[in-house]
Amino acid sequence: MAYVNTGLPNSGQTQHFQVTYESTLSPAQGLEVARELMNFCDDDYRLLVSWFRGATNMPVPLPVHVDNTTGGATWWGWGPVYNISLGLGETVFNVTPATYARYLLVSEVSEIFMRQRQFVPNYWFSASNEGNKGEALSSFLGSEFLSQVGSLLMPGTASGSFAGANSWLGSSRANFLDRNDANIDPTVDPEISCGLCFLKYLCHQRGIAIGDIIANGSDTFEGVFENLGLGGRSAAFPAFRSAVDSHYVPDPRLSTSPVLDNPFPAPELKDFVATPQVSWVPTGLAPGGRIGLSRKVPMDVLVTLTTDRADLLDLPADRVVRRGSDEIAFSFSVKPQAATFGKANATITIEYAGQSLQRLVQVYSPAAWPMPPLRVVPRVPTDLCAEAFVAGSRLSFAVDNLSVFPGRAGIQVQWQATNATGNGLSDGTFEIPTLPAAGTVVEITALATNRNGVTARGRLDFTVQAPKTGLHREIASLECGLRHIVDTVNRFPRLPIPENKARRKKVLADLVTRAEELSVQAKALAKEAKSVTAGKGGKAL
Numbered sequence: 001m002a003y004v005n006t007g008l009p010n011s012g013q014t015q016h017f018q019v020t021y022e023s024t025l026s027p028a029q030g031l032e033v034a035r036e037l038m039n040f041c042d043d044d045y046r047l048l049v050s051w052f053r054g055a056t057n058m059p060v061p062l063p064v065h066v067d068n069t070t071g072g073a074t075w076w077g078w079g080p081v082y083n084i085s086l087g088l089g090e091t092v093f094n095v096t097p098a099t100y101a102r103y104l105l106v107s108e109v110s111e112i113f114m115r116q117r118q119f120v121p122n123y124w125f126s127a128s129n130e131g132n133k134g135e136a137l138s139s140f141l142g143s144e145f146l147s148q149v150g151s152l153l154m155p156g157t158a159s160g161s162f163a164g165a166n167s168w169l170g171s172s173r174a175n176f177l178d179r180n181d182a183n184i185d186p187t188v189d190p191e192i193s194c195g196l197c198f199l200k201y202l203c204h205q206r207g208i209a210i211g212d213i214i215a216n217g218s219d220t221f222e223g224v225f226e227n228l229g230l231g232g233r234s235a236a237f238p239a240f241r242s243a244v245d246s247h248y249v250p251d252p253r254l255s256t257s258p259v260l261d262n263p264f265p266a267p268e269l270k271d272f273v274a275t276p277q278v279s280w281v282p283t284g285l286a287p288g289g290r291i292g293l294s295r296k297v298p299m300d301v302l303v304t305l306t307t308d309r310a311d312l313l314d315l316p317a318d319r320v321v322r323r324g325s326d327e328i329a330f331s332f333s334v335k336p337q338a339a340t341f342g343k344a345n346a347t348i349t350i351e352y353a354g355q356s357l358q359r360l361v362q363v364y365s366p367a368a369w370p371m372p373p374l375r376v377v378p379r380v381p382t383d384l385c386a387e388a389f390v391a392g393s394r395l396s397f398a399v400d401n402l403s404v405f406p407g408r409a410g411i412q413v414q415w416q417a418t419n420a421t422g423n424g425l426s427d428g429t430f431e432i433p434t435l436p437a438a439g440t441v442v443e444i445t446a447l448a449t450n451r452n453g454v455t456a457r458g459r460l461d462f463t464v465q466a467p468k469t470g471l472h473r474e475i476a477s478l479e480c481g482l483r484h485i486v487d488t489v490n491r492f493p494r495l496p497i498p499e500n501k502a503r504r505k506k507v508l509a510d511l512v513t514r515a516e517e518l519s520v521q522a523k524a525l526a527k528e529a530k531s532v533t534a535g536k537g538g539k540a541l
Contacts, residue, residue: 003065007031013061014038016045021066022089029088029097034066036098037105044106044145051141051210052113062109066101071159073104075112084108094153095146103155103162107142114138117217124217126182133221135184136195137214139164143196143261144203144210154261165200165263167193169256169299173244175237177221195221196261201240204264206230247353249302253320258299267293267301267326272350272357278313280334281366281452284406288331289359291319291350296326301352303328309346311335312363334363342368366453374458375401376446379429390467391438396431399446399458410451418443438466 003020005012012019012034019038021030041064059080069087076083084105092100111130114137118125124134142162143154154163168176168190176194184191198221202208208228216227225236247266248256274289291303304318314333321328332348346361364370379396380388389395402411415422415430420442422432430444444460 003067005034008034008038012038015042016058016060016062017041017064018061019064019066022068024068025066025088030066033088033097033101037064037066037101040098040102041105044102045109047145047148048106048109048113048141052110052117052214053211057116058113062112064105070157072157072162073108075108078115082112084112090158093156095151095155099146099149099151100155100157102149103142103146106145107138110138110141111135123219124214126180128182131182132176132179132184132189132191132195133217135192136199136221139192139196139261140199140203141210147260147262152259163257163261164193164196165261166257168197169193169244169248169258169263173241173250175241177225177237177240178233179221180219197244197263198236198240200262200264201243202228204262205243205266247301248299251302254300254302255323256299257323259323260298263298265295266353267295267297269303269350269352269355269357270294270326272359274348274359274361276360277362277364277370278334279364279366279369279454280336281454282406283366283369283454286331287313287334288329289348290327290329291321292327293321293352294326296324297321299323303350303352305330306349306351307346308349309344309363312337312344312346313348313361315348337363337365341365367449367455369454371454371456372401372404374399374404374446374448374456376444376458376460378460378462387465387467389435389462389465391435391440391464392467393435394431394433395435396425396429397444397446397460398429399448402448404456405448405450405454407450407452407454412449414447414449416445416447418445420444435464438464440464 002023004023005020006023008019008021008031017038019034019041021034023030025031059082062082062084064084064086066086066088068089069085070090071087073084073086075085086101086104086108088097088101095103111125111134114124114130114134117123124137125131126134130138139162146154154161156162171190171193174190174194176191177198179191181191199213202213202224203210212228213224216224218224218227220233222233222236225231225239226233230236231239243266244263248254248263269291271292272289275285275287277283277285278287293301300323301321302318303321305315307313307315312335314335316330316332319328319330343362343364346363347358348361349356349358376397377400378388379398387393397415399413402408405411411428413424413428415424417430417432419440420432420436421434422430422444424430430446432442436442441461441463446458447455448457449455
C-alpha cells in the first residue's frame with residue numbers, strides 16, 4: 001500500500017495534519033477527497049478543541065491516510081506519534097465521500113484526544129482502548145459534527161451503517177450506564193449504543209453543553225451524571241430510561257433509528273382538533289381529527305386515542321407519527337343508534353408521554369342534525385310591479401336553499417299551511433289556489449329530508465293584503481316602476497360585461513322606454529289628482 005501526496009496543495013500539509021492518499025484509489029475517492037479534506041480539516045480540528053476545552057496536548061501534524069480499506073477508520077500509536085487511516089475503499093451513502101472522510105477524522109481524532117487525557121481524573125479512555133465510554137463519545141461527537149455541517153443522515157457504506165442508536169433503542173433497553181468495559185465490539189454491543197443515547201439525552205434533553213459533558217468525565221456514565229450535579233449515580237439510568245420510554249414506547253410497528261442517532265429533545269403534545277359534530281350518515285363533515293406535536297419527531301412515536309362513549313364512536317386505538325413528521329391525522333366512525341336517539345356528547349382523549357388533550361364531539365341522529373333553516377320564498381309574478389299576497393289571488397312557494405344539504409339526492413319536501421288551503425306539487429313547490437280574506441295571517445312551513453334522513457325546516461309568515469283600487473293602485477304602480485329604474489341604474493356599473501356595447505345599448509334603450517311610459521302615467525295621475533282635489537270627479541281613491 002503506497003500513500004502519495006501527488007496533486008495535493010502544499011504536499012498535503014495543513015496546520016494540524018499531513019494528508020496523503022492511497023495511490024490505487026480512484027480520483028473521486030482518493031485525490032479529490034484528500035483535497036476537500038485539506039480544505040476543512042483544520043476547522044474541524046478547532047471544533048474538537050473547543051469541545052475538549054483545549055486540554056489536548058497534541059503533537060502536530062497528525063498523519064492522515066485516505067486509503068483503500070473498508071469498514072470505517074482506525075488510528076494507532078501511543079503518543080507522541082499517531083497515525084489515522086480513513087477507509088474510502090467502498091461506495092459511500094447518505095453523505096458525500098468528503099463529508100464521510102471528515103466525519104471519520106473527527107471521530108478518530110476525538111479518541112486520540114481522549115487518549116491524551118487518559119490519566120486525568122475525568123477520563124473517558126479505559127485502560128487499553130477507548131472502551132464503551134470513549135466509543136460512545138466519539139460516535140456522539142461524530143454525529144454532532146454532521147449536524148453542524150447540515151447533514152440529515154448518518155453515513156453508510158457497503159460494509160454497513162454508522163447509525164448506532166438503534167442497537168439499544170430497539171432492544172430491551174437494559175442499563176449499561178454503570179459499565180467501564182474495554183472489551184467491546186462497536187458493531188453489535190448495545191453498551192456503546194446505550195452510552196450514545198445517554199449523551200444525546202444529556203446534551204439535547206437536559207441542555208448540557210458538549211464541553212461540560214466532556215469536562216465531567218468519569219469511570220462510568222453514572223459518574224458523569226453525578227459530576228454534572230444531576231443527581232446520584234443510582235438516579236442516572238431511571239431518569240434517562242423514563243425520558244426514553246415515556247416518549248418512545250417499545251412497539252414492533254415503530255422504527256427505532258432516530259435522525260442522526262438523536263432521539264432528543266423528545267417531542268410533546270401541542271394541539272388536537274376533532275370534527276365537532278358527527279353522525280352515522282354522510283353530513284358533509286367527515287369524522288376525524290389531527291394531532292400536532294411540538295416538533296418533527298426524530299423517530300417514530302405512538303399516540304393513543306380513547307373515548308368515554310365507545311357505544312357511540314369507533315376510534316383507532318393509536319396512531320403512529322412517523323420520523324420527520326410533527327402531526328398525524330386520524331379518522332373514526334359513528335355507530336348507528338336506535339330510532340329514539342337524538343343527540344349526545346362524547347369526549348375523545350389523546351395521550352402521549354404522560355400528557356393528554358381532550359375534545360368534545362357532539363353526536364346527532366340524522367333527524368336532529370343541526371341544519372341551517374330553509375328559506376321559503378314566494379314565487380312572484382312575472383310583472384315585478386304586480387300586487388302580491390292579495391286576497392283571492394293564487395300564490396305558490398318554493399325552497400331556494402336546498403343546497404345546504406350535504407347530499408341532495410332523494411330530497412323530499414313536505415308542506416303545511418296554517419289559515420290557508422294549499423297543495424304540494426310534483427316539482428317540490430307549494431301552491432295556494434286562493435288566498436283567504438285580507439288581514440289573515442298565513443304561516444307556510446316546509447320540512448325537507450334527504451335519503452339519509454337529514455332534515456331541515458323553514459317557515460314564512462305573511463299577512464294577506466286587500467287589493468289596491470283606483471288612484472292608490474296606479475300610484476303604487478308608478479312608484480314601483482320608478483324604484484325599478486333606480487335599481488337598474490344603481491346596478492348598471494356592476495353588470496357582468498359592461499364593456500359589451502350591444503348589451504349596454506339595449507339596457508339604456510329599455511330604461512328610456514320605461515321612463516317615457518312612466519312619464520305618461522305620471523301626467524295622467526297628476527291630472528286625476530287635480531280633478532279629485534277640485535271636486536270634479538275623477539277616479540276614487
